[in-house]
Amino acid sequence: MTQIIPTAEPFFFSGDRSKPACLLIHGFTGTPKEMRWMGEFLHEKGFTCLGIRLAGHATIPEDMIRSNWTDWTASVEDGYFLLRNFTDNIFLVGLSMGAVLSLLMSTRLDVKGIVSMSAPYKLPDDPRLRHIEWIAKMIPFMPKSDEEPGASWFDKEAFKTHVSYPQNPVRSIGQLNQLLGEMRAALPKIKVPVLLIHSRDDKYVPPESVEMIDVNLVNAPDRSKLYITGSGHVVTRDAARRQVFESVLEFLRRVEPQLEP
Template sequence: MIKDVSFFLPGINNSGVLLIHGLTGTPNEMRILAKGLHKAGFTVYAMQLAGHCGDEQDLCQTNWQQWYESVTEAAEFLQKQVDHFFVAGLSMGALLSLKLAAEKPEWVHGVAAYGPTFRYDGWSMPKYAKHLFFLLTWFERLGIFQDKTFIEQPPYGLKDVSIRAAVSASMLDGDSASAGLAGNPYPALAQMQYLAKNLRQQLNRVTAPCLIMHSSHDDVADIETNARVIEKNVSGPTQFIALDDSYHLITIDRQRKEVIQQSVTFFQNIVNGHFPKQESINE
């Protein structure tokens, strides 16, 4: 049975942020960011994607359309309660955030994409895996290797050693509700590839301002082939921030305070009518 670990924090400034975790992840990877946004006055809803926070079978019984449907349901709930609605996601959650902005421009006033991931091509990914991901959709169509799982390896998206130890311990102990799954099932990875392909065709429909934050040393997803794709293809204004002391999970890694600060400022600027200019910032 899947445990519901989503959480809701009511704010005071009539602005809300929907937070979306990544593939095989959990709302807990957005908790530190959620608390920071809430402290700044925002209403925050850290949702749980369909099929997540259970076991691999639970995840593989869902597809990317169901993940996105759970996003739209959460967004509809939150946007009715606030005057300014924002959406932010980590890794695959960033893709889902952008898709919502593309399809519901009347809802979304701004998007924050943290470590957006179209492909797994970071420095820690083995060469065979980089090529394997391209074949995952073919495996799915042919019905082969559907019982296989790509097991995550150190550093698990975390440069901070102490946080890495805590997260990996929970993950490897099977506490998927707290730390997510230890591996990525091939069927789920194939579904993510379908989502990525779908979003690429919609990026030019994103007109809301976008904050893009990505580690220049991302171990999972290379900044140039992932984050820059968004910067180059969305139609709205972008603010690009490259972090230099984090790995993939920037919402909980060493520069988590920077992520909070930049996000709060970005959302507040939109509320105040100061849309961010087209710019690129390298930390």
């Protein structure tokens, strides 16, 4: 069995059982570490937090190649039912692909609200996506960016301890593309409160994604948007993270009184 990368393990913080719980979901090629600081912050405020590891992540990139998008949704389901042992009031809190999963899975699971951070609406138009499975057999990995690692981070010290796969598994890009299609179809079906957070300085996912998602949330009873600056894509670890954490806490506290005990 492949070992999990040190410091990238899943985590569980048991909080006040009278409060809702948060299922924290990391991003594409990322690890639970992306969500740990947020989990620690929310736990200090009394919330139970579970940071899951998505299938194929936080080990070796070859494990991710063997994973399908349905394995990632299954990882979310597993975490959700673990939290159901503590409370029926569960929020999905996701970053990037974790946000995509949160939006999609809110239509399949009984959740009370969604926090979506740095979520893409779609991948950039690229004709290679139509042939991604074939390309992946020839080129299993591709660079994440042309820039130097960490160049888009504002908190350089935080980047030094960031953990993710150094390259994108090409086949997994195709799986992400399929997952995004499922999410887009699910958006009008979402019927719980949603908080959308995005950095205007995100170099990986355009901030316009927020509006594309928001306009399709036609049945969500409570939709709010927060644009931040001074942060790259990983808003849960970069320089503006405290603003993100406080905004998530405010959202949870606003929705919490509406929940049945």
